[in-house]
Amino acid sequence: MGPSSGVKVVVVGAGLAGLSAASTLVKAGFQHIQVLEAMSRPGGRVHTTRPFGQDIIELGANWIHGQEGNPLFHLARERGLLLEESGSAKTMCLPGSLTPNNYFFEESGRQLPVDEVDQVCAFFRGVTSKAFGSELEPSHSAQSLGGYLDQEFAQSPLGASKVGQRIFEWCKRSECTDEASSSLYEVSAVQLCHYVALEGGFFNCLGPGGYQALVDTLLDSLAPGSVLCDRPVHSIHWALEEERHAHPVSVRCRAGQCFNVDHVIVTVPLGFLKENATAMFEPALPVSKASAIESLGFGTVDKIYLRFEKRFWPDDCDGIQLVWDAGPEDEKVYRYSQSGGGDWRDTWYKKICGFDTVARHPTVLCGWITGREAQHMAGLDEKTVGEACVRLLRSFTGWLVPEPAQVLMSRWGSEPFVRGSYTYPPPGVDAVREHNALAAPLPLPSDAAHSQEKPLQVLFAGEATHANFYTTTHGAYITGIREAQRIIDLYGDKKLDS
Known part of the structure; x- marks a missing residue:
């Protein structure tokens, strides 16, 4: 049994950030991963539908933003999910962008x-x-x-x-x-x-499965029952005393279900955090993180x-x-x-x-x-x-x-569990500082260095936590992997179970 075999992790949110985090942990040998999704479907701000027949309509994410260095583009290509035209993906215009027509x-x-x-x-x-x-x-x-x-x-x-x-x-x-x-x-x-x-460039080059096909690829890497929908989280209690609790974090759902874990990765949209973060975390979020939630813009x-x-x-x-x-x-x-x-x-x-x-x-x-x-x-x-x-x-x-x-x-x-679409930098805000503050795990490194608390109790992912790729699906995807890797590295001095 490897050192990760008893580690319990809850991922809040089954969008691209949450699913990439869970998939990365599973591939690294972590066995107790639970994803909690508030909505009735996985995917988050990816919402592929078929309201007009067999062909897809994207109500949410629509574009793959660039190819070079884009892990979602490469994942889609590896899995044969791209729409190929004359040997290359078809370029489409962003809303309002100009074509001669x-x-x-x-x-x-x-x-x-x-x-x-x-x-x-x-x-x-x-x-x-x-x-x-x-x-x-x-x-x-x-x-x-x-x-x-x-x-x-x-x-x-x-x-x-x-x-x-x-x-x-x-x-x-x-x-x-x-x-x-x-x-x-x-x-x-x-x-x-x-x-x-x-x-x-900007591509709508996904094949007949649309963005949902990428979501399904990540879901397929998880064990049955790993993702629970209709499970909105009510509160996250962290820094619990070791003498009284076997695990430092308790994630409680609105319906009363409770998960006692070693780590929780929070991937909810910034819009949801703006509305709920104050009441969601106990103890309260540090000032730097609360300020980041308030300062960054999140529009529709x-x-x-x-x-x-x-x-x-x-x-x-x-x-x-x-x-x-x-x-x-x-x-x-x-x-x-x-x-x-x-x-x-x-x-x-x-x-x-x-x-x-x-x-x-x-x-x-x-x-x-x-x-x-x-x-x-x-x-x-x-x-x-x-x-x-x-x-x-x-x-x-x-x-x-x-x-x-x-x-x-x-x-x-x-949408009560989203409250918007993606992030933007308002005037007078140091956006890089705020993105990084939002991404910082709890307890903060400066606090953990002077305490006996277990590190990486609460981690944060999602497009709003990336200073360079905010607004994008690949930004969300990358941050999920980033937070999973923090946990992997924490236990990485010994070989993990394969």
């Missing part, structure tokens, strides 16, 4: 010339890339991404054009989808440089799928993009509306940048919506949302747009 319409119904759109979007990509590429001046250190972009655009010749201003606002709304924010005024300009984009990105009986858009159209007449929004106007002024709830649909075509579904369009408007939409029914989308499509394009046969929406902001 995007149709841009003004509110008046005029279709914008491609050259006019490309000129503004190219400028937007150029100034945004400076933020991601660490090329900003020290004067931008406390500035929001929205404020920085407004400043740069106002100083360019393009900023004098009314149409250019409207296209630039479209670009900003589209970028909100990447950042999971209500507005780019909520996102730091300088902190974006810490995000690392892997080479190889939702999808609206519209299935029609027949395709009404041209064969060469990859997306229908909506350019509103409203002038440029500045930070002051946004803050006013955020504090209760304005009527953004009545015009929530203006946050929809457009509708993109969907792979494998020739009669389906997908609209993307973010932030507070997405959270407002979650309280509406499918019929109301579908009617609003059809009104937009008709008024902007002038085409004969039929009523949709089906409407399907994600509602990540209102």
Whole structure:
């Protein structure tokens, strides 16, 4: 029997972080691994469905972000889960990203010339890339991404054009989808440089099983009964006294079930922690970790799928993009509306940048919506949302747009065990410090060095705990392996059972 044979570990959350942690421990010889999932299904923010027939629709994670150095891409390739076209994975566009076949319409119904759109979007990509590429001046250190972009655009010749201003606002709304924010005024300009984009582009290259096939691969590596769904955790009691408890951690479920373990790996989303961390941990989380939970941003990105009986858009159209007449929004106007002024709830649909075509579904369009408007939409029914989308499509394009046969929406902001989609760095926050503080295991190394407490009692994984790969599925996956490896290394001075 190896030293790990009696070690008990609970993993909270069966998303990619939790499943990669459990799978890594099992492969290292740990025998007592229990995964507790609050929802009725494993996968977390991966949610592959088949509402329109046999082909998949992704309500959650959609993209593999890059190939080189991406363990999820390599895992999918090893297991034959990629969709191959002419020997290579098919590249797909991110929401709102440009292809030559995007149709841009003004509110008046005029279709914008491609050259006019490309000129503004190219400028937007150029100034945004400076933020991601660490090329900003020290004067931008406390500035929001929205404020920085407004400043740069106002100083360019393009900023004098009314149409250019409207296209630039479209670009900003589209970028909100990447950042999971209500507005780019909520996102730091300088902190974006810490995000690392892997080479190889953005891919929706998974085969007919979608992201669920990757989840299933990880589930297959675990013993039957290792994952328990519908098991929301109520509290985690750690640093229990050795004289009175055989194990230092007690994980208690809302239904009353209790697991006494040596280690717990917490992989719940940051949005859930923001809402529940104060009451969830006993003793309370250290100030550094509580501050990280509060400081980092966690926003909502939702999808609206519209299935029609027949395709009404041209064969060469990859997306229908909506350019509103409203002038440029500045930070002051946004803050006013955020504090209760304005009527953004009545015009929530203006946050929809457009509708993109969907792979494998020739009669389906997908609209993307973010932030507070997405959270407002979650309280509406499918019929109301579908009617609003059809009104937009008709008024902007002038085409004969039929009523949709089906409407399907994600509602990540209102999902009680998620409360959003992914993480972003707010202005004035040292994002790397906060990501690392969130990732630090308990007891903290500085505390453990001066105490007799067992190390690594509570560990943390998930995309929000990675300073360079936050927002991504591979970030979540990597952090699960990282935390499992901490436990493996703790017992690694002796050979583990195979």
